[in-house]
Amino acid sequence: MTKNILSELPPWAKKLTGQKFGRLIAIEPIKKRSNGGGIVWRCLCDCGNECFKRAGDLRYGSVQSCGCLQRDAVREAVTKHGMSRTKIYKIWQAMIQRCNNPKSTAYKYYGGRGIKVCERWHSFENFYEDVGDPPKGKSLDRWPNNDGDYEPANWRWATKIEQANNTKALKLFLAFGPYDQIEIAKNQHIFAKKWKLIPGHISDCLLGKRKKHKGWEFQRI
Ligand SMILES: [Zn+2]
Structure with missing residues (x-):
């Protein structure tokens, strides 16, 4: 199949195989015509994505x-410049x-009682990708676990009243x-420390994801 396509190509296009174009390597021409016509090449991008691009392009x-260059550029601009003054930042x-900062006035209610920001959310880009704009x-x-960490499985956008109810209820x-x-x-977290337990496992029990933790059972009241 590839050989047939190759024979139809103009001389310059025959030499594209294996050539590098920015992040792309042209792998082979395939019989797939985009809107403007012309042979489309299967390409491999440095990021690992496969994509199809017209020879002329x-x-x-x-x-x-593959499109990752633009995405990366936007990400970089967003983090280095634009976003630093936005609400979400x-x-x-x-x-x-x-x-994370013991000098922060609110630390004692968060870091001080063992509440963490998950690894992924230490990067602003990841955090923004997961939660978007408020x-x-x-x-x-x-949420749903008010004593849990900040992580993709435990968050929501809530009004002040919703937040207060969550705190009380849990x-x-x-x-x-x-x-x-x-x-x-x-x-x-305090309970876990006292009995040498793992706070996350207590949360799991309270959320019904786990029955017991080191012989303990937990129930909300
Ligand atoms: Zn790419």
Whole structure:
């Protein structure tokens, strides 16, 4: 198939195989015509994507990547320049501060009680990709688990009232220990520290994703 296509090509196009165009390497011509006509080449991009580009576009340099080049450029511009003054950037920065910076005034309610920002969200680009722009009047809430970390599985945009309800509703829980202990606790992180447990596993029990953790059972009240 490829040989037939090759024989139909003008001389310059015959030499495209293996040539590099920006991030793209032309692999082979295929019988797939785009709107403007002409043979389309299967290309491999440095980022690992396969894509199909017209020979003419490759030749004249009008395409340089599968599209990742533009995406990267936008990302870079957004993080280095434009976004730093936007609301979402400030939300991200404040979140990082209260979880990671002991000098932040809110640290004792967040980082100080073990609430973390997940690895992925340490990058603003990732965070922005996951949560987008905040709807008017809403702020970032850890939900459904108010004692959980900031992470893709535990967030929502909520009004102040929704947030307050979340805090109240999730505050108290009952813990049934392996030696018949029964405790009422407020904070999963403090409770976990006391009994050498893992806060995330307590959350999982409270959310019904896990039955027991080190012999403990948990129930919301
Ligand atoms: Zn690419």
